[in-house]
Amino acid sequence: MISSERMAAVDANAAALGVPSKQLMESSGNAVARAVRSASDPGDAVALVCGRGNNGGDAFVAARFLADRDVTVHLLGRPESIGTAIARENWEALHAAEIPSETVADSADFDLGSPAVVVDAVLGTGVSGTLREPARTAVEEINASGGRGGESGGDGAIVIAVDVPSGVDADTGEPTGGDGAVAVDADRVVTFHDAKPGLERLEADVTVADIGIPAAAERYTGPGDLLGLGRSPDSHKGENGEVLVVGGGPYTGAPSLSARAALRAGADLARVACPASVADEIQGYSADLIVRPLPGESLGPDHFDRVAELAADQDVVVIGPGMGNAEASLEFVRRFLADFSGRAVVDADALRVVPEVETDAELICTPHQGELRGMGGETAADPNERAELVRAFAAEVGHTLLVKGRYDVIASDDGETVRQNRTGNPGMTVGGTGDVLAGTVGALAAQTDPRTAQTDPRTTQTDRNAARTDPFQAAAAGAYVNGLAGDAAAEANGHGLVATDLIDRLPDALYDE
Numbered sequence: 001m002i003s004s005e006r007m008a009a010v011d012a013n014a015a016a017l018g019v020p021s022k023q024l025m026e027s028s029g030n031a032v033a034r035a036v037r038s039a040s041d042p043g044d045a046v047a048l049v050c051g052r053g054n055n056g057g058d059a060f061v062a063a064r065f066l067a068d069r070d071v072t073v074h075l076l077g078r079p080e081s082i083g084t085a086i087a088r089e090n091w092e093a094l095h096a097a098e099i100p101s102e103t104v105a106d107s108a109d110f111d112l113g114s115p116a117v118v119v120d121a122v123l124g125t126g127v128s129g130t131l132r133e134p135a136r137t138a139v140e141e142i143n144a145s146g147g148r149g150g151e152s153g154g155d156g157a158i159v160i161a162v163d164v165p166s167g168v169d170a171d172t173g174e175p176t177g178g179d180g181a182v183a184v185d186a187d188r189v190v191t192f193h194d195a196k197p198g199l200e201r202l203e204a205d206v207t208v209a210d211i212g213i214p215a216a217a218e219r220y221t222g223p224g225d226l227l228g229l230g231r232s233p234d235s236h237k238g239e240n241g242e243v244l245v246v247g248g249g250p251y252t253g254a255p256s257l258s259a260r261a262a263l264r265a266g267a268d269l270a271r272v273a274c275p276a277s278v279a280d281e282i283q284g285y286s287a288d289l290i291v292r293p294l295p296g297e298s299l300g301p302d303h304f305d306r307v308a309e310l311a312a313d314q315d316v317v318v319i320g321p322g323m324g325n326a327e328a329s330l331e332f333v334r335r336f337l338a339d340f341s342g343r344a345v346v347d348a349d350a351l352r353v354v355p356e357v358e359t360d361a362e363l364i365c366t367p368h369q370g371e372l373r374g375m376g377g378e379t380a381a382d383p384n385e386r387a388e389l390v391r392a393f394a395a396e397v398g399h400t401l402l403v404k405g406r407y408d409v410i411a412s413d414d415g416e417t418v419r420q421n422r423t424g425n426p427g428m429t430v431g432g433t434g435d436v437l438a439g440t441v442g443a444l445a446a447q448t449d450p451r452t453a454q455t456d457p458r459t460t461q462t463d464r465n466a467a468r469t470d471p472f473q474a475a476a477a478g479a480y481v482n483g484l485a486g487d488a489a490a491e492a493n494g495h496g497l498v499a500t501d502l503i504d505r506l507p508d509a510l511y512d513e
Ligand SMILES: NC(=O)C1=CN([C@@H]2O[C@H](COP(=O)(O)OP(=O)(O)OC[C@H]3O[C@@H](n4cnc5c(N)ncnc54)[C@H](O)[C@@H]3O)[C@@H](O)[C@H]2O)[C@H](O)CC1
Pocket: 007, 011, 021, 022, 024, 025, 026, 028, 051, 052, 053, 054, 055, 056, 057, 058, 083, 084, 122, 123, 124, 125, 126, 127, 128, 129, 130, 131, 132, 133, 135, 162, 163, 164, 192, 193
């Protein structure tokens, strides 16, 4: 089962793996043609009703595979306004092949005739809102032509929908125009790659066609995993996330790297709460950070009130970098996590505390293999076996996990979703790259998802968490871009790369795909 959002990501990942959408469209069209053939006889009239997006494009391809049927392609709108290059190329190929087609400039002129089969390729997953003309009339004509919804009581044409009946939301099965809005009532649906939750709720007979998307496009992160992370063009300071890094004491570099990575990964503000003994040093590394000194030389339970107060205004807390493993510091983390209900990335020595703590916080834990074992998790040499172990352990602890390794493994807090990341290189075993990753994930988890943005200041912490990028998605995207930045750094510096090389390359990795 796959959501439309994930489907779009997998599509982009497939293209990055060398299987571009045009190739997928060829398979989609072929699958539709097979369904048409099984529903008709040679010589039968087949009407393909096509919109100007890729859903229509699938039907242009299908028409080429139906040489022994009496095919007519109806294009809704002008050919010049076909929206995508691949659909346009297939429209042109149709002409070159002399396949009969007509363009429907005015919906009043639309005449479907009385074919044996109607292919509904008006709209696929690209639909939004109430159907506009000429799509609306076309959908009504399709429904009137036959099928269960037809005036002829089921004796008319067989309606085969491409990917999803036009006007239906593939995620919910509801009309996109709202309750009772017009949508195609299909007899059959040929959907691509995987089942869609909304289609299960329809009466139509749904088949899933394998269109050749490689399994790796789902198993591994890719550019598709960055979709939906774009910041809104009219956002103001603070809207793209404020991150608080809590750490330092025995070390100064780690919290600084995390906080600077958070800024480069798009956070508007990065603060560091650290022992006063190292505050000047951490500030000295960078003018971009806001440093909040805590009395003493290492984190301890006395800092709880102050850190809880600082954390309350933050989108994400990154806790652990460079804090060391003194018992008092671990006790501080226990108290902090037990009380916290926001979102936190937990790294380094703070990780071992996680399995002991009952918390309402939404945690993203970023252990390497050794730290995972320290948390009570298991690991394995085989990447797929390791992925399975991490998935099960994420469900057990109830938090998102990002386990670092040659192949990173990301698992959702319910253990339902697991993904691997294979960007990165052996040069990244140098100290500090994990701190960069924690800050990067923190920044991505701090962004507001533009699709669920919630701007009312009275909203609760839970509402605010819900409006942000999904934690699994933030972790997967973070692992992917951290590895890309590492690969760019290795290109320049080989195995001599250092963690700060990654930080400067994060913006390109994130936004210049
Ligand atoms: N990986 C795959 O699954 C592949 C899927 N393919 C097919 O592509 C469509 C999705 O294509 P897309 O171009 O994104 O969108 P659509 O064709 O569904 O529609 C875009 C088109 O529709 C217009 N539009 C949007 N809303 C409305 C409305 N309410 N009323 C009227 N018109 C509307 C919009 O302006 C655009 O012009 C997917 O379903 C598959 O069929 C490919 O084969 C590649 C592989």
